[in-house]
Amino acid sequence: MKEKITILDKRTIEVNLPSVDGYERIAMESSASFAKIGGLARDRIEDLKTAVSEACLNAMEHGNKGLPEARVVVNMHLGHKNFRVWVKDEGNEIPHIPSTIDIRRKVERLEPPGGLGLYLIQQLVDRVDFSEEADGGHVIEMVLKMDNQTTPYPLDENQTQTAMGGAR
Ligand SMILES: Nc1ncnc2c1ncn2[C@@H]1O[C@H](COP(=O)(O)OP(=O)(O)OP(=O)(O)O)[C@@H](O)[C@H]1O
Ligand SMILES: [Mg+2]
Numbered sequence: 001m002k003e004k005i006t007i008l009d010k011r012t013i014e015v016n017l018p019s020v021d022g023y024e025r026i027a028m029e030s031s032a033s034f035a036k037i038g039g040l041a042r043d044r045i046e047d048l049k050t051a052v053s054e055a056c057l058n059a060m061e062h063g064n065k066g067l068p069e070a071r072v073v074v075n076m077h078l079g080h081k082n083f084r085v086w087v088k089d090e091g092n093e094i095p096h097i098p099s100t101i102d103i104r105r106k107v108e109r110l111e112p113p114g115g116l117g118l119y120l121i122q123q124l125v126d127r128v129d130f131s132e133e134a135d136g137g138h139v140i141e142m143v144l145k146m147d148n149q150t151t152p153y154p155l156d157e158n159q160t161q162t163a164m165g166g167a168r
Contacts, residue, residue, distance in 0.1 A: 007077070010155045015074040017056070019064040024056035027074040031085060035144075038078040038151050044144055047124040048083065054117040055087040055140050063089025063138050078155070082126075083146055088139045094130045097122050 015030050017023045031052045035045050056072055064070030073088045097118045105111045122128055127143040 011078045013076050015076075017060075017072045017074070018068050019060035019066060019070045019072060020068050021060070023072075024053050024060065027056045027072070027087070028053040030074070031076055034076050034078060035083050037153060038083060038146065040083055040144065040146055048085070048144055051121045051124045051142050052085055052087070054121050055085070055142065058095075058117055058140075059087050059089035059091075059138075062095070063091035063093070065091070078151075079146070081146055083144045085142045086139050087142075088133065088137050090136070091138045092132055092136065093138060094132065097128070 013030065013034055015027045017026060028049045032045050032049050035048055040048065052074070056074065059072040060066065060070075064072065070090045073086075075086045075088075077084045095118060098115065102111065121140075121142060125142040126145045127141075129141045131139050131141070133139055
């Protein structure tokens with residue numbers, strides 16, 4: 001179990017959503033805008049959008065059991081080498097990521113539909129990890145590597161203010 005540490009700095013943003021169908025697009029578009037500011041390559045932004053959207057849908061549907069009042073909290077951190085996203089729900093299950101999926105059998109309906117989200121996420125990001133938070137809830141962490149990207153925005157001076165006394 002990991003200690004929840006929230007950093008509030010110029011390189012971190014948070015989007016807090018109810019579990020309402022369609023609102024995953026808010027997190028998806030926010031992640032794209034933020035990654036664009038950080039200079040993430042265009043094709044990787046498309047990967048990021050799909051991964052964030054699938055993770056938010058899972059958080060709403062499976063973690064929060066579709067209860068609209070249950071929140072999904074998405075934190076994003078624009079590092080110098082990584083773009084990191086945490087999607088937190090109010091559940092406590094650690095799902096199993098399938099190592100392979102026979103897409104052809106799915107398309108041809110020889111296997112039940114669904115069960116593609118986690119597989120897709122794993123294919124699209126450089127690292128994915130699940131954990132339970134000390135204060136309750138389940139988090140999926142997704143990391144996309146960046147090649148020492150620079151941003152035209154003044155993000156680096158007087159940078160770190162920690163909300164709970166730590167740093168990632
Ligand atoms: N945030 C979560 N909390 C609890 N269980 C989860 C979570 N995310 C995924 N799971 C579990 O892992 C399974 C696989 O998730 P995955 O996204 O691959 O497929 P799906 O959501 O069932 O279907 P699809 O994403 O293709 O519409 C889910 O059916 C669910 O049991
Ligand atoms: Mg899913």
